[in-house]
Amino acid sequence: MYSGDGQPVSRFCIGDDIDYILTDRDGGIWTSYGDEGIYGGHPESGDGLARWDADGTHTWGPRERLPVWPLGGNAAATEDGVTWLAWNSHKGAFLSRVGPATGDITNYRNPVRDTDGIAVRGNRMLLTRRFHNRPGVELSRAELVDDAWVITTREKLRLPGPVVMHCAQGRDGFLWLRAGDSWLHIET
Numbered sequence: 001m002y003s004g005d006g007q008p009v010s011r012f013c014i015g016d017d018i019d020y021i022l023t024d025r026d027g028g029i030w031t032s033y034g035d036e037g038i039y040g041g042h043p044e045s046g047d048g049l050a051r052w053d054a055d056g057t058h059t060w061g062p063r064e065r066l067p068v069w070p071l072g073g074n075a076a077a078t079e080d081g082v083t084w085l086a087w088n089s090h091k092g093a094f095l096s097r098v099g100p101a102t103g104d105i106t107n108y109r110n111p112v113r114d115t116d117g118i119a120v121r122g123n124r125m126l127l128t129r130r131f132h133n134r135p136g137v138e139l140s141r142a143e144l145v146d147d148a149w150v151i152t153t154r155e156k157l158r159l160p161g162p163v164v165m166h167c168a169q170g171r172d173g174f175l176w177l178r179a180g181d182s183w184l185h186i187e188t
Helices: 035-039
Strands: 018-023 029-033 049-052 058-060 072-079 082-089 092-098 105-111 115-121 124-130 135-145 148-159 168-171 172-179 182-187
Touching: 018 072, 029 082, 049 082, 082 115, 105 148, 115 172, 124 172
Parallel strands: 072 115, 072 168, 115 168
Antiparallel strands: 018 029, 029 049, 029 072, 049 058, 072 082, 082 092, 092 105, 115 124, 124 135, 135 148, 168 172, 172 182
C-alpha cells in the first residue's frame, strides 16, 4: 500500500497470476486470477475471484455461488457500490454482479467472447474486445432484457495507439480505455 504522497507504507500478498485488479469506492481491492493462480495451489488465488480490504484481509469470495468454476478473469468495473466481474470458464464466458451490502452474486452469460473491458450503468453495458497490439477495439453496447445481456450495437473503433491486455477500466458507467499513450473516455 502507498500513502497519499506515493510512499510505501505496507504490503501484503493477494495471490498469484492476477489477471485483473480494480479498486472500489470503499478502498476494497477486487482481483481475478488466471488458471495458474486458481489451480496452482496458492491459497489467496484459488477462488478465482476475490475482494481484499486496504489492510490485506480477504473480505469476499464466490463461495460456490458461480455457475461453474472460473478459468480466468477478463475485466472488471464498478457502478456506485456494485462490482462487476467478467470471467471465462470451460463452459463459456460470464458476467457476475456483486452486491455491496451482502456480497450476493447475480450471474449472467457474457454476450461478447474475449471481453477485455466493461462499464455498466443501470441496464446498459459497454463491452470491448481488443485486437492485440493494434490500434483498435470492437465496442459493443448491450442492454439487460429479461435477465440476459443483449447486444444492441457493435462498432470497430480506431484508436490513437495500440491496445494491450487489460487496457480498459470501467467506473460508474464510463469506460476508460488506454491506447498507446492516450486515455479515451466512453460513456454507456
